Amino acid sequence: MNDLQVNDYRYGFSKPENYVFKAKRGLNRSVVEQISSIKSEPGWMREFRLRALEIFEKKKMPKWGADLSTINFDDIFYYIKPTENQKKSWEDLPKDIRDTYDAIGIPEAERKFLAGVTAQYESEAVYHSFQKQWEDKGVIFCDMDTGLRKYPDIVKSYLGRSIPPADNKFAALNSAVWSGGSFIYVPPGISVDIPLQAYFRINAANMGQFERTLIIVDEGAYVHYVEGCTAPVYTTDSLHAAVVEIFVKKGARCRYTTIQNWSSNVYNLVTKRAFVEEDGIMEWVDGNIGSKITMKYPSCYLVGRGARGEILSLALANSGQHQDAGGKLMFLAPETSGEIISKSVSVNGGRTSYRGLVKAIKGAKGVKCNVRCDALILDEQSRSDTYPTMKVDEKDVTMGHEATVGRINAEQLFYLMSRGFSETEATSLIVNGFIEPIVKEIPFEYAVELNRLIQLNMEGSIG
C-alpha cells in the first residue's frame, strides 16, 4: 500500500479514441454553427449559442481567483460525438466504452441504486436508462440534448434564466458550445426518493467538456441528483466548464450532490446556481477532490419568502492542485435562511481557498444565515486561504461566521497509532473524521469511494 505514488490517479487509463465526429481544434463561429447543425437544433438555440460566443470573446479572463493563465482556448476540441445514437441497453454499447465503465464501476453503482443512470461518455449521453415508475409519474430525466429535442418549450423558457451567458466568461463559453448534461423535470407534488445520478467522463485528450444541466423541481416536489466525475490522465490540459441551472418552485426541495475527481490536469470551472422560490429548499453538496484548478461556488438565490439554501463544500488539494471553492447565498426575500459549511484539506503543497459571498438586500427582513469554514493543513508546504464577503443592506438579519484553520493534532495521531494504525492511516482517519459532517450527507456508495480517494491522497504524503 505504501508504494503507491502521490497523485497516482486510479482511473487514469485511456481508451483508444473511436469517434464518429470530432470538431476541429479551437473555437470560432463556424465551429459553433457546426455543433448546432449536427444536433439539428432549432434556430433560437443556434442564435443563443452565437450570441454567447460573442460575449465569450469580449469577456476578459477572471483574475480575482485561481491562476487561469495557462488555458489555451485554441488548443481545445469543443465537440466530439462518440456514437451515432443513444443506446438503450448495456449490451448495445461499444465494447471499449463498456470496459471503461466496468473499470470505474458504474454498472455496480447502477445495480445498487435502482434509479436510472445517465452516463455521459464525452459530449453525448450514450447510455441512458430510467426507471419506468418515474416516467409514469411524469418525471423527466434525460440528457440535455434529448431534453431540447423533446421538450423545447420548457428548455427555452428556463435555459440561461438563472445563469445568462453574460454572467461570466466560462458561462458564456458553455452557452456557446454546450453538449450533453442532464435535463430533469419533476412535476408538482412528486417526490423522487431514489437519487438520480449521472456519471460524467472526459476521454479525449485536449477535449473540453461543456455539459449543461437544467433541473426544474415543480411545486412541492423533491429530487436528489447525484453527479460524480472521473477522468483519465493526459499530457495536456483539459477544460471542464459546466453550467448547472436549478429552479426550485414553491415548497419544493432539491439536493444536488457532486463528487468531482477530475485528473490533476483538468481545469474545472463550473457555474452552479439555483433559484429558490417561497418555502423551497435547495441543498448543494459539493465535493472537490480532483482537477488541477477548480473554481466553483454553488449558489442559492433565495427569491421567495421563507426559502432556504444550504451549501456543503468539501475540498481536498494535493500537490499541484488549487481548489478555490465555497458558495454564494443571496437573500432576496424576507425570512429566508441559509447555511454554508466548508471543509478543506490541503496536503503536499496543495492549496485550498474558501471563497464565499453572503448578501442580503434591503427589505429581506428576518434573514438567518450561518457560515462555517474549517481548513486542515497537513504540512508546511500546503496552504489555505479564506475570502469571505458579506454584503448586508438590511438591519433585521442574523448572521454568523466561524472559521478555523488547523493542523493534525499530535495526541490524536499517537492515540490512533497506539491502536495499530500507521502514521498515514491515522492521518487518513483523522482527515475522514474532519470531513465527516459533509461525507455523511453523501450517498453511501459515493461516501465509500470518497473515503478511498482520501486514503489514496494521504498515502505517501507524510514523512
Added chain:
Amino acid sequence: MLRISNLRSSVEGSSFTKASAVTKVLADRSEGRKEILKGIDLQVKRSEIHVLMGPNGSGKSTLAQVIAGVPLFKVQSSKFKFMEKDLGKFTPDKRAKMGIFLAFQHPVEIPGVSVFNVLRKAKVVTGNKKPRTRISSVRGKPVYSGLVAPDLGRAKELRQELVGYLSSLKLSEDFLSRSLNEGFSGGEKKRSEILQMMALRPKLVILDEIDSGLDVDGLKIVAQAIKKFATENPKSSILLITHYARILKYLKPDFVHIMMDGKIIKSGKASLAQKIEKEGYERTRNVLEQRPIKDAPRSN
C-alpha cells in the same frame, strides 16, 4: 514477555518520522521536565497481572507511554524487550501490532470517527482479523476490499461481538456510532478504553489509571470487565497502574510494584498493596531507606 532492565527516560524526543508533529507538540508540553525514569527493572511474564502503584509524578504514566512508544521520550536501557524483540526499534503502531495495548488515562477526542469504525479498522491492521480480499465481482472481475472498503457481512459479525462487550460494560449499542471519545463522560472514556481492549485482545495490556474518576459502580463494572478479559484471554498479561488499592478488591494481582521518583522501590505480592493503602507511600519508602519515620502525609 516484557523484560525491562535499567530503563532510563527523559524528555528530549526522538521522532518516529522526520516531519512528525507529535514530538514537537508533546515535548513543548512537558518542557522543563528532565529525567523521569531513573532505572526501571520490570519483568512481566505471560498470563501475569502486575500492579504498579505510586504517588502522582512518580513516573508511572511515563513508563506506560514509554512502553507504548510515545516518541517524545528519550529511552536508554540495558534491556527493553517484548517477546524477545527490542522494543526501542518499533513505532507505536508496530508495538500495537506486536500485541501491546495502552488504555489511556486521558483518551483524546477524535471527532467524526466512530467507535465502530476505529475498532473495525484496528482489528484489521492489528491482524485480529485477516482482511478479506475478494468481496464481490463485477462482470467477472473481482472487486477487492481495501482498508476502507465496506464489508457488510463481517461488519455485522463484528457488531455482534462488540454488543457482547458493550453489555458487560453496561453501554448501549449506539455507543458504537458515537465519535471516539467526543463528549464522553469520564466513565464512558474509561469504558471505551476497556471496550477497545476487549475487541483487540492484546497480549500485553497497560491500564493507565483506569480506575481514576470512576464512582463505585463504574469501578465495579470496569474491574469486572478486566477480570472477564483476563479469564477469556488467559495468555494475556496486564500491567495495571493505579494510585489506589480499591480496584484490587476485584482483581488479584500476581505482583505489586511500588514506584517513587522514577524507580521501582519495592516489589511484592498482593499483600504489598494493602500495606501501602494502610501506611502510605512515604512511610514505605522511609522504612525501605531506614529513615526515621516522621509524620509522613498519607497518600489516599
